């Protein structure tokens with residue numbers, strides 16, 4: 001093992017930290033590829049050993065090594081060191097977040113300096129971790145008050161963000177040296193039990209609340225949830241929430257009447273902020289943010305992640321001229337697909353429990369074929385997804401961007417991911433318009449015809 005300094009770290013992937021004897025047995029057995037992982041990276045906890053025996057970790061390790069040897073950009077730990085509590089930083093490293101993504105590298109210093117921020121970066125670029133790290137830098141677990149609020153458009157996205165927020169806080173329970181009080185995260189989402197949330201908020205307010213605007217408004221109006229102690233307010237998928245006429249008035253009220261932008265840090269996030277100059281103007285004018293709000297715009301030239309490979313299949317007519325419904329498609333797959341993947345359905349018409357069960361099955365399964373509507377198009381992170389099929393073209397280029405962005409969600413992977421569009425010949429010009437607007441290229445896939 002080409003190790004020559006005490007601060008060398010081995011990056012391997014496994015969430016559980018390995019004990020020293022177990023780790024050294026592990027290292028012995030993997031000598032041939034250890035050289036790849038030996039990093040001369042300075043971490044404050046010198047004994048840290050991050051065990052990640054898979055290819056992703058090699059990429060991470062190599063990336064770190066390259067950045068380090070070129071005296072390049074700092075690690076996530078270096079960026080967060082003086083702001084984020086040590087136990088959260090350790091947790092970050094345990095789960096393999098070592099190198100910052102572009103948006104994290106650009107936005108975190110801005111956020112730590114106290115500015116309001118518009119996080120505008122590609123799908124799958126790591127915006128969630130960016131604002132969660134800000135939140136963990138600001139909240140005090142000893143204080144019994146809601147100090148951070150994250151507003152999301154769907155229950156599914158809310159559950160996902162709650163899980164990541166809890167995962168980052170988890171180390172606190174395991175470390176006896178740290179204070180006993182842990183960060184609590186409440187999911188206040190449509191379809192949840194509001195009565196239970198009311199008692200929870202009254203008895204012992206959680207530090208972080210992740211909420212859909214509908215459920216949140218009910219508790220704000222009844223003054224059960226008082227955002228007086230809010231230090232950070234995040235609105236995720238902000239363009240979507242402002243676009244939806246049902247939610248926009250509640251959102252405006254939250255931003256201005258229930259709390260003042262002068263008393264909190266405000267973060268808006270999305271991969272698509274149309275007419276962003278106009279939006280920034282509105283933010284300041286309407287006092288949704290303070291006047292010095294910073295627009296962190298990553299990959300401004302290329303809104304579409306470069307790892308996505310777009311194709312289309314052109315048909316003369318779709319069967320009986322009908323748009324394919326999820327039921328038709330799922331029945332077809334169940335009748336004709338003989339492969340090993342689980343076939344799952346997720347759509348608005350299902351009840352909340354079945355929706356949650358579908359996502360749990362997808363996440364725990366060995367492979368899946370998920371048939372879904374636009375309900376998963378915003379923010380849902382299923383990093384193992386390699387192919388997206390659009391059976392109907394989305395209405396707008398922005399919708400296309402978000403649907404396509406459900407794949408290609410491994411920040412340091414060099415793999416290609418596929419988005420295939422099944423279109424009618426007369427829809428080619430619509431797809432062409434999306435290509436021009438989002439600056440990507442879509443290639444025709446010629447199907448071999450039988451007989």
Ligand SMILES: Nc1ncnc2c1ncn2[C@@H]1O[C@H](COP(=O)(O)OP(=O)(O)OP(=O)(O)O)[C@@H](O)[C@H]1O
Nearest residue numbers: 097099100101123124125126127128129271379381
């Ligand atoms: N620094 C990092 N290193 C490795 N993986 C990361 C890092 N930051 C985020 N990720 C992973 O990248 C994936 C995408 O992150 P995230 O869900 O935050 O994307 P997003 O920018 O919010 O996308 P969208 O616009 O689609 O909501 C997640 O699986 C997350 O675990």
